[in-house]
Amino acid sequence: MPRTKEQFEEMRKATRDKIQFAAMQLFVQKGFGSTNVQEIADLADISIGLLYRHYKTKEELFNELVDYSSEGIKEIINLFEQEYSPKKLIKQFVDVVYNDMKNDEELANLLVLLAQSFLSGAANIKQDEIIQLNIKALQATAKLIERGQSLGEFRPGNPYELAEYFYSAIQGLAVMKITLKDRFIMPSPSVITAFLFKEGE
Structure with a gap:
């Protein structure tokens, strides 16, 4: 048939x-x-x-994977632009990151792949697009942090610096997961957000 x-x-x-x-x-x-x-x-x-x-070509395949990874950044921007409690939105995002990184390698691989897109030397990689997308994500996160600070949900500090620190920690964890494999222990959501949430919250 x-x-x-x-x-x-x-x-x-x-x-x-x-x-x-x-x-x-x-x-x-x-x-x-x-x-x-x-x-x-x-x-x-x-x-x-x-x-x-x-x-x-290998470049076409690489670019498709980078495009797929970029969609994840757009989802973060959309999430953080919602008008809910900033603390609730950060917790929601961190819970997703925690579960993904604890249970499989897809998120870690996507984050490492995005970083590699700048170091690969591959032709036709859309580096400017990715840079602009990362800047938008940082700006959306900084605005969310600033709103959370004004509501008394987050610690004081420069919102943009806190946003950079937040993503650097997640990116670093992704690299450690790929590097350490079975020996990697994913920090709990409370450890990941300790720098941002007020003491005892």
Whole structure:
């Protein structure tokens, strides 16, 4: 019985998912420059010809993964621009980060991949777009912190500096998770937010 169009589309998506997962693992572990297309195909358990049917170049694949990672930053911006309690929004975000980093490697891989996008030497990487997106995320977070300070929910301090510190801590934890593997212990949400929330809150 011939396959339907929907079945072909499912197979195509499943293959792309395998390629993306394999590429993400290798880019994070070895770096963009040290990863070759044959290694990606081997880890994805497909032929190199099939890989090239989905992605013409390694750069195209890398860029798609960076685009996917960038969507996560846009979601953070949207979350932090909501008119709820700043403390509640930060807690909600940190809980998601905590659970993702504790239970699997996807978030850590995405964060490391975004950082690598500046160091990879890959052609056509949208560095300006990523810089602008990161600045928007910092600005949205700083505004949220400032609003939280005015409501008495957060400690005093320069909101932009606190936002930078917040993301630096999360980025650092992502690198440690990838580096330490099974020996990594994810700090609790209360440890991650201790610099921001007032004593005993």
